[in-house]
Amino acid sequence: MIVILLGAPGSGKGTQSKALAALYGFSHLSTGDIFRAEIAQKTELGKKASEYVKSGKLVPDAVVTEMVAGKLEPGRRYLLDGFPRNVEQARSLDGLLERSGSSVDRVILLELPQAEALKRLTSRRVCSKCGAVYNTLTRPPKVEGRCDDCEGELAQREDDSEATAKKRWMVFEDLTSPLIAYYKAEGVFARVDASQEPEAVTAALSGLVDGGGAGR
């Protein structure tokens, strides 16, 4: 079984991937991990990929797809993370899977309204003295703006600023909407409301993995 998880920034994709792996024995495949492994093992594909990486170019879709497809063994459960990144990769993945008589079973979007995503992405605060990490939503300090441990001033990192969060959100939307259209047409697409409590999101994902509910 092959499940592709698409997660809006702030949707908790990492947490949910782990939950699905624990519940159903999914192997979690991320392109970053595969790249690093192939390059380290100096495989043919690894060599090809590292040439592109070294010259600062994007690894071509065909090479990326070959790498990922090479990891998929029939009869096992896979959760793909960060792949396919575009419709080109989705098409070539389908082609490679077809040859081995399999296909993508489910493509699930962890959907989060933009306002909620921005709230989550910008809620992190870091102590400027000791580096302790807080979250204004899930782990607020006892006194606003002050570290519980050292009373240092809590500040927001540049990465967590509203402007950066908005940019990440737009990039995700741009990359993902063509993929959604592609997998909708294939009849394997489903969405889950990621603004719910994490347990409820996991339950909704479980329902989709166990069967039913796709195509909306």
Ligand SMILES: [Zn+2]
């Ligand atoms: Zn501190």
